[in-house]
Amino acid sequence: MQNSLWLKDVEIPTFSTLSNSLDCDVCIVGGGLSGIYTAYLLAKKGMKVVLLEAKPAFAIGTTGHSTGKLTPQHGVVYSKLLKYFSAEDVFTYYEANRNAIESALQVASEDSFERVDSYLYATTIPGKQTIEKELYAYNELNIPGVETTETELPFDVTSALKMEDTAQIHPTKFATHFLKLAIDNEAAVYTNSRVTKVEIDEKFVLTDNDSKVTFKKLVLCTHYPIESIKGLITTKLSIDRSYLLASETTELLKGQYLSVEESSRTIRTASIGGTPYFIYGGKSHIAGEVEDTQSYYESLKEEMVETFNLPEPPFLWSAQDPNTPDLVPYIGQISEDTPDLYIATGYRKWGLSNSLVAGEILSSLITHESHKATHLYSPTRDQFGKNFLRGLSTIGFVTANLAEGYLTRMEAPKCTHLGCKTRWNDGDETWDCPCHGSRFDKDGNVIEGPAVYPLKLKK
Numbered sequence: 001m002q003n004s005l006w007l008k009d010v011e012i013p014t015f016s017t018l019s020n021s022l023d024c025d026v027c028i029v030g031g032g033l034s035g036i037y038t039a040y041l042l043a044k045k046g047m048k049v050v051l052l053e054a055k056p057a058f059a060i061g062t063t064g065h066s067t068g069k070l071t072p073q074h075g076v077v078y079s080k081l082l083k084y085f086s087a088e089d090v091f092t093y094y095e096a097n098r099n100a101i102e103s104a105l106q107v108a109s110e111d112s113f114e115r116v117d118s119y120l121y122a123t124t125i126p127g128k129q130t131i132e133k134e135l136y137a138y139n140e141l142n143i144p145g146v147e148t149t150e151t152e153l154p155f156d157v158t159s160a161l162k163m164e165d166t167a168q169i170h171p172t173k174f175a176t177h178f179l180k181l182a183i184d185n186e187a188a189v190y191t192n193s194r195v196t197k198v199e200i201d202e203k204f205v206l207t208d209n210d211s212k213v214t215f216k217k218l219v220l221c222t223h224y225p226i227e228s229i230k231g232l233i234t235t236k237l238s239i240d241r242s243y244l245l246a247s248e249t250t251e252l253l254k255g256q257y258l259s260v261e262e263s264s265r266t267i268r269t270a271s272i273g274g275t276p277y278f279i280y281g282g283k284s285h286i287a288g289e290v291e292d293t294q295s296y297y298e299s300l301k302e303e304m305v306e307t308f309n310l311p312e313p314p315f316l317w318s319a320q321d322p323n324t325p326d327l328v329p330y331i332g333q334i335s336e337d338t339p340d341l342y343i344a345t346g347y348r349k350w351g352l353s354n355s356l357v358a359g360e361i362l363s364s365l366i367t368h369e370s371h372k373a374t375h376l377y378s379p380t381r382d383q384f385g386k387n388f389l390r391g392l393s394t395i396g397f398v399t400a401n402l403a404e405g406y407l408t409r410m411e412a413p414k415c416t417h418l419g420c421k422t423r424w425n426d427g428d429e430t431w432d433c434p435c436h437g438s439r440f441d442k443d444g445n446v447i448e449g450p451a452v453y454p455l456k457l458k459k
């Protein structure tokens, strides 16, 4: 299935596979927006950077399968963050995202973004109450936002919360522009170079053809932490998968929309080669839990065609993102015992602006500069203890599925990460692991980590 609008007619540059040994200041593993933007900022500061990507091209992972909203309006988040963090920290989350977006837009290529307003909207009374709570948090924190019932949507809303002057991007164009800037600043970049081994004490990584990169600092931007560091962080993340569709439309919207009701829907438009497209998505589930994903595409398609009076969508794609228990990503040194190892993950489907924050935090940590949000995003923050119950449910899920995998799904191949039984995903024709989100194509090749080795399929 997987036919992302963001891969249509884009010129994705090709690079060589790493085939020799290299030394560098910073080795970055993973060429999505996080890895690319971090590489760009570090290379601009004069660091010798090597960026390694497993796939044949950059930015075609989750980044190239997102919705492309670049906004600090991360769903209903500020009222929820106030449960876990001080008002000052919650404002820092907003400010870090807002500032990172504005800094990046100053150098982004003009054809990769538009300024639009972001809206949360509700169609029910409970949804209206959720918006009122979120607006209350905005007001408490001095985050700009207004309540309205005026939208461009073809149905009535009970309430909407508008954040003005945010942005939406063409994510692959946006990311590849920063890749070019990283290369202009002498970053060395390689595709088809999957890291299969990390030697933290001896400070080198090996790729799948045994090429070696020796580093002073290592940054893992692999979306989900790769296998080599299993145990350090895997139990703190759960993963959601969602579906997106795009059809040609007649006009572009001035806003981008997200509903606040339990099964939320996302809406935006984009101009691709001068043709306006309508993008519609939602229907999340825990990654790897659903086998009949085709029905998710079908019901979303029906809803989109009927509600918005659009033709059948030729573009259908899906993607997944890890969540942290307290809703803030893990960006920074992964643990005090491994001071040269950094990570950026747990974006909760708001990883485009948070990738930019990651680039800023990681590059300042590595060059010994300060960033106001470092403590908030730190993977070693102790909030996990405070949110023990919430955390337990995440761990419980992972543990339960490990056990269930071994006991009940004997026919499916075992994930090469930690041995859970995978599940066949009929919509995308992939083997998906319900434990930590690894995905494999029908022949068993890795599409998405943490696994780094292919499945052993019975002939």
Ligand SMILES: Cc1cc2nc3c(=O)[nH]c(=O)nc-3n(C[C@H](O)[C@H](O)[C@H](O)COP(=O)(O)OP(=O)(O)OC[C@H]3O[C@@H](n4cnc5c(N)ncnc54)[C@H](O)[C@@H]3O)c2cc1C
Pocket (backbone or CB within 6 Å): 029, 030, 031, 032, 033, 034, 035, 052, 053, 054, 055, 058, 059, 060, 061, 062, 063, 064, 065, 066, 067, 068, 069, 070, 071, 193, 194, 195, 196, 221, 222, 223, 226, 240, 241, 242, 243, 244, 318, 319, 320, 321, 344, 345, 347, 348, 349, 350, 351, 352, 353, 354, 355, 448, 449, 452
């Ligand atoms: C359906 C959906 C919609 C979304 N929409 C939005 C949105 O509108 N706005 C927003 O802010 N966020 C959105 N997000 C979230 C956002 O897309 C992601 O959080 C973000 O793109 C993650 O970027 P990344 O660089 O960390 O990961 P990726 O883009 O996945 O890049 C990671 C890269 O690492 C590579 N890699 C993995 N393992 C290895 C290895 N061993 N060696 C070498 N390379 C490796 C992968 O091949 C991949 O290219 C959405 C997420 C989903 C699931």
